[in-house]
Amino acid sequence: MIVLGLESSCDETAAALVEDGRRVLADVVASQHEVHAPYGGVVPELASRAHIVNVVPVLRAALDRAGITLDQIGGVAVTCGPGLIGALLVAVQAGKALAWARGLPLVGVHHLEGHLAAVHLEPDPPPMPHLALIVSGGHTSLVKVEDHGVVVELGRTRDDAAGEAVDKGAKLLGLGYPGGAVIDRLARTGDPRAFDFPRGMIGRNTGDDFSFSGLKTALLHHVRAHGQPDGQPLADVCASYQAAIVEVLVAKTRRAARREQLDHVQVCGGVAANGALRAALRAAGTEDGFVVHVPPPARCTDNAAMIAAAGYHRLVRGDRDGLDLNATATMPLPRRARTGSMHG
Numbered sequence: 001m002i003v004l005g006l007e008s009s010c011d012e013t014a015a016a017l018v019e020d021g022r023r024v025l026a027d028v029v030a031s032q033h034e035v036h037a038p039y040g041g042v043v044p045e046l047a048s049r050a051h052i053v054n055v056v057p058v059l060r061a062a063l064d065r066a067g068i069t070l071d072q073i074g075g076v077a078v079t080c081g082p083g084l085i086g087a088l089l090v091a092v093q094a095g096k097a098l099a100w101a102r103g104l105p106l107v108g109v110h111h112l113e114g115h116l117a118a119v120h121l122e123p124d125p126p127p128m129p130h131l132a133l134i135v136s137g138g139h140t141s142l143v144k145v146e147d148h149g150v151v152v153e154l155g156r157t158r159d160d161a162a163g164e165a166v167d168k169g170a171k172l173l174g175l176g177y178p179g180g181a182v183i184d185r186l187a188r189t190g191d192p193r194a195f196d197f198p199r200g201m202i203g204r205n206t207g208d209d210f211s212f213s214g215l216k217t218a219l220l221h222h223v224r225a226h227g228q229p230d231g232q233p234l235a236d237v238c239a240s241y242q243a244a245i246v247e248v249l250v251a252k253t254r255r256a257a258r259r260e261q262l263d264h265v266q267v268c269g270g271v272a273a274n275g276a277l278r279a280a281l282r283a284a285g286t287e288d289g290f291v292v293h294v295p296p297p298a299r300c301t302d303n304a305a306m307i308a309a310a311g312y313h314r315l316v317r318g319d320r321d322g323l324d325l326n327a328t329a330t331m332p333l334p335r336r337a338r339t340g341s342m343h344g
């Protein structure tokens with residue numbers, strides 16, 4: 001079955017066609033980074049408007065690239081939350097219109113369930129159950145994945161998400177929006193031990209939760225005390241700041257893997273594109289004996305192939321949403337439940 005995936009939860013308009021939850025026929029992403037860059041962050045109203053302009057061309061491009069027509073699609077999967085409400089509504093409405101017009105089954109997908117499915121498009125996906133570190137612009141969670149769409153959340157951030165920490169750090173350093181990839185690149189030539197930024201909630205008895213808000217404050221104090229860094233000092237600040245995030249993420253992940261006795265670990269979400277995080281997790285896996293699964297960088301950041309893959313697993317299980325499917329801005333991963341129980 002070929003599933004059409006649609007995603008518009010934040011600042012990417014995306015459409016993808018995936019066969020049997022495994023084979024990507026087309027994966028088209030229209031980024032709005034230039035739209036929001038002058039404002040240093042996503043402007044929700046501008047995001048909604050850009051999604052409206054982009055959604056049909058992106059869908060057409062996906063069909064063209066796959067070389068198929070609407071007649072060959074067997075189901076429609078659309079991100080229904082969490083995210084920016086006006087942005088989410090665009091893909092939800094487009095998906096509903098298509099499902100209605102073509103008589104196709106429709107399923108709403110939790111955005112994080114989509115991120116978790118990205119790695120299942122790779123040649124050697126992790127077995128169930130496995131541990132997952134989800135690190136995106138809006139979320140940071142450690143979850144035990146028991147099956148497709150069935151997760152137990154072990155811990156989450158108490159304040160900023162990891163992606164928020166890198167984006168706010170980049171903004172403080174005048175590196176523009178979104179800053180994750182820029183910090184990643186600059187950090188490559190910097191010394192991660194040059195400056196000692198705080199490691200939030202790293203202690204033995206802090207559980208699986210995270211905290212990154214103190215880190216951004218420490219960077220603010222650093223910039224106030226030493227001025228805006230440039231050249232090598234800027235690379236050193238980027239490397240040290242990034243190391244503070246990566247070290248905590250890796251320490252908590254390996255601790256949870258050991259405790260839960262899970263020997264397969266995946267990392268997903270935009271921050272999983274980070275070179276230092278990928279390398280550090282792989283090194284930890286080699287040392288501790290767990291296998292690390294990570295999607296290619298373009299499938300870590302928002303895309304619709306992951307939504308189509310997650311939607312496929314829901315559709316084959318018989319999950320269906322009606323034309324009353326709505327977009328939901330806040331859809332937290334429940335502590336112990338199927339993510340599907342959160343729909344509408």
Ligand code: KG4
Pocket residue numbers: 010135136137138139162163164166167178179180181184269270271272273274275300301302
């Ligand atoms: O998953 P995603 O595309 O959107 C959300 O669901 O939020 O994640 C976006 C986040 C942004 O904070 C962005 O700066 C960060 O992922 N990011 C990175 C890298 N590429 C994207 N962070 C660190 N290193 C990267 N290479």
Ligand code: ZN
Pocket residue numbers: 111115136137269270301302
């Ligand atoms: Zn995302």
